[in-house]
Amino acid sequence: MGNIFRASLFDGHTAIVTGGGSGIGLAIATQLGELGARVAILGRKAERLETAKATLVQRGIQVHTAVCDIREPEQVATFVDGVAHALGPATILVNNAGGQFPTTAEQVTARGWEAVVRNNLNGTFFMTQAVATKHMIPARRGRILNIIANVRRGFPGMVHTGAARAGVENLTKTLAVEWAQYNVQVNAIAPGVIKSSGTDQYPPELLEVSRKQTPAKRLGTPEEVAHLATYLTSDAASFVTGETWYIDGGANLWGDNWPIPDPDPAM
Ligand SMILES: CCCCCCC/C=C/C(=O)SCCNC(=O)CCNC(=O)[C@H](O)C(C)(C)COP(=O)(O)OP(=O)(O)OC[C@H]1O[C@@H](n2cnc3c(N)ncnc32)[C@H](O)[C@@H]1OP(=O)(O)O
Numbered sequence: 001m002g003n004i005f006r007a008s009l010f011d012g013h014t015a016i017v018t019g020g021g022s023g024i025g026l027a028i029a030t031q032l033g034e035l036g037a038r039v040a041i042l043g044r045k046a047e048r049l050e051t052a053k054a055t056l057v058q059r060g061i062q063v064h065t066a067v068c069d070i071r072e073p074e075q076v077a078t079f080v081d082g083v084a085h086a087l088g089p090a091t092i093l094v095n096n097a098g099g100q101f102p103t104t105a106e107q108v109t110a111r112g113w114e115a116v117v118r119n120n121l122n123g124t125f126f127m128t129q130a131v132a133t134k135h136m137i138p139a140r141r142g143r144i145l146n147i148i149a150n151v152r153r154g155f156p157g158m159v160h161t162g163a164a165r166a167g168v169e170n171l172t173k174t175l176a177v178e179w180a181q182y183n184v185q186v187n188a189i190a191p192g193v194i195k196s197s198g199t200d201q202y203p204p205e206l207l208e209v210s211r212k213q214t215p216a217k218r219l220g221t222p223e224e225v226a227h228l229a230t231y232l233t234s235d236a237a238s239f240v241t242g243e244t245w246y247i248d249g250g251a252n253l254w255g256d257n258w259p260i261p262d263p264d265p266a267m
């Protein structure tokens with residue numbers, strides 16, 4: 001599918017995309033940049049960021065990159081100040097960085113739990129607070145978009161990320177209300193299973209199970225998520241706030257997120 005959005009849609013905007021060096025984040029950074037935004041991306045791995053930067057620059061996009069772990073508030077503050085210096089204050093923040101590992105609730109260690117909650121919930125909040133207070137609230141203008149996951153029916157098989165993403169969904173609602181007075185809209189996207197650099201780390205046979213468990217009978221693409229992100233960060237969505245948008249081929253309504261044993265062993 002081609003791009004249905006106007007070429008100059010984001011002229012004059014600066015967009016931060018966390019985890020913009022790969023997968024869904026890179027697709028979003030590419031699309032916002034091609035529509036006129038200056039783009040700042042971060043991640044923990046410098047090499048990944050350099051490769052992504054080359055791709056974006058090749059497409060004529062003005063890019064700022066810096067290594068930053070969103071779990072560390074000092075690194076976040078330095079990154080956010082660096083964006084203002086390099087590209088001007090951010091008008092768009094896409095909190096896309098995140099991840100987890102499969103585990104049963106019985107087996108997850110305290111450190112494993114903390115690692116995933118810090119990555120997905122704490123990191124998202126630290127970025128959001130820094131960008132809003134330093135850039136968006138003073139300018140009385142901002143769009144924040146949180147990438148979560150399909151947690152509508154919990155997340156059996158990944159209890160830590162289910163809890164963390166539900167936390168992000170709730171902070172999306174809270175901040176939509178608190179920051180409406182500053183003309184800052186806050187929304188979330190809940191992707192189903194998307195064929196990306198992220199899911200490439202999962203065994204192919206599990207991805208095939210996910211495909212079958214999706215009513216649309218296919219996996220989504222990063223570009224499809226980017227189209228929705230473009231709408232939600234554009235002026236077309238200026239009266240939309242506090243909402244979670246599922247993009248999952250119907251998966252939140254039917255089928256298993258993750259193949260776990262039947263909760264009733266007698267069945
Ligand atoms: C096929 C169907 C798919 C359906 C689901 C699709 C929905 C979601 C898809 C995606 O999210 S795609 C993105 C995929 N990418 C990732 O998820 C990778 C992200 N991982 C990370 O960023 C990190 O590994 C982490 C999870 C944040 C942990 O990083 P950190 O550096 O903090 O951890 P460590 O210091 O190494 O370990 C802390 C603690 O956590 C335990 N642990 C870490 N990784 C694993 C693992 N893979 N398996 C089990 N346990 C893990 C580790 O053992 C430590 O605990 P202790 O052993 O010390 O108790």
Ligand SMILES: NC(=O)C1=CN([C@@H]2O[C@H](COP(=O)(O)OP(=O)(O)OC[C@H]3O[C@@H](n4cnc5c(N)ncnc54)[C@H](OP(=O)(O)O)[C@@H]3O)[C@@H](O)[C@H]2O)C=CC1
Nearest residue numbers: 019022023024043044045069070097098193194196197198
């Ligand atoms: N693909 C899918 O099916 C789904 C994905 N999601 C979520 O969407 C987001 C993007 O996923 P996807 O593109 O598929 O996967 P990727 O693993 O390719 O993307 C995750 C990105 O986040 C960055 N990142 C992770 N932790 C941190 C951190 N602490 N600080 C800074 N950057 C970090 C990674 O970079 P680096 O490693 O260099 O730090 C990477 O660029 C993730 O939050 C994922 O959990 C949700 C539902 C489904």
